Amino acid sequence: MPVDAGLVGRTFPPTEPYDVTAHAVRAFAEATGTPWTDGDPAPATFPIVVAFAAMQALMDDPTVGIELHHVVHGEQRFVHERPVVAGDRLTAELTVETLRQVGGADIIGTSSALTDADGALVCTARATLVHKAGA
Amino acid sequence: MTTELEPRTYRVTRADLVAYAAASGDPNPIHQDEDVARAVGLPGVIAHGMYTLALAARYVDEWAGRSGRIVELGAKFTRPVVVPAGEEGAEVSVSGVLHTDEDGVETVALTVTCDGQKVLGNPRAVLRA
Numbered sequence: 597m598p599v600d601a602g603l604v605g606r607t608f609p610p611t612e613p614y615d616v617t618a619h620a621v622r623a624f625a626e627a628t629g630t631p632w633t634d635g636d637p638a639p640a641t642f643p644i645v646v647a648f649a650a651m652q653a654l655m656d657d658p659t660v661g662i663e664l665h666h667v668v669h670g671e672q673r674f675v676h677e678r679p680v681v682a683g684d685r686l687t688a689e690l691t692v693e694t695l696r697q698v699g700g701a702d703i704i705g706t707s708s709a710l711t712d713a714d715g716a717l718v719c720t721a722r723a724t725l726v727h728k729a730g731a
Numbered sequence: 732m733t734t735e736l737e738p739r740t741y742r743v744t745r746a747d748l749v750a751y752a753a754a755s756g757d758p759n760p761i762h763q764d765e766d767v768a769r770a771v772g773l774p775g776v777i778a779h780g781m782y783t784l785a786l787a788a789r790y791v792d793e794w795a796g797r798s799g800r801i802v803e804l805g806a807k808f809t810r811p812v813v814v815p816a817g818e819e820g821a822e823v824s825v826s827g828v829l830h831t832d833e834d835g836v837e838t839v840a841l842t843v844t845c846d847g848q849k850v851l852g853n854p855r856a857v858l859r860a
Contacts, residue, residue, distance in 0.1 A: 628747070637799030
């Protein structure tokens with residue numbers, strides 16, 4: 597069953613605040629062999645940790661009709677207003693921007709706004725999710 | 732102005748994917764478990780698309796000499812990177828072409844391949860000064 601077109605424009609509740617620690621950034625950098633030392637800005641894809649939680653909330657919502665195991669990550673983009681650093685407290689708020697059906701798949705365009713403890717925008721993470729219902 | 736950047740090759744093992752799954756909070760078993768990956772029609776365990784995009788960012792950071800210069804980064808995940816078991820793993824090659832516009836904005840158009848085939852669509856980074 598395709599995802600309801602009424603999903604477009606819907607904004608989901610913000611994720612629980614995520615405290616960025618040096619330990620977490622180091623683990624992320626080390627897993628990908630990225631040079632990083634304490635005090636450096638986090639790698640550019642680190643915000644996915646917070647954005648992923650927002651995407652989980654979308655997929656876990658029973659009214660949306662997305663089956664987690666049928667979702668493939670199609671595209672990802674980040675726009676950084678400033679680098680993420682250890683000590684940041686980040687929250688992500690996801691909005692469904694676009695939805696189209698192609699060959700039985702739902703192509704869901706999402707945008708997650710990551711804000712800091714002051715409410716300032718730090719990063720916009722856009723993900724395209726490809727959902728093949730009943731595949 | 733256009734400059735070709737030195738290509739680099741990165742090795743990816745399943746141990747790296749396990750570490751990345753923990754660090755990124757993405758526990759999808761298709762990135763760790765051969766049986767699950769095959770059950771959903773994949774040729775084997777595949778790297779997270781985000782892992783491969785992180786390697787693209789690593790390449791830019793290594794060239795720049797530090798993190799924090801990337802203001803925009805994005806790509807389409809067009810082809811999976813299959814990671815065989817063992818220390819050999821898979822090799823991902825990254826190269827880039829640097830364009831500097833008249834305002835001094837630097838953009839790196841990347842090419843990311845595994846086994847000679849592109850795995851990311853239009854990977855691109857824009858840098859701050």
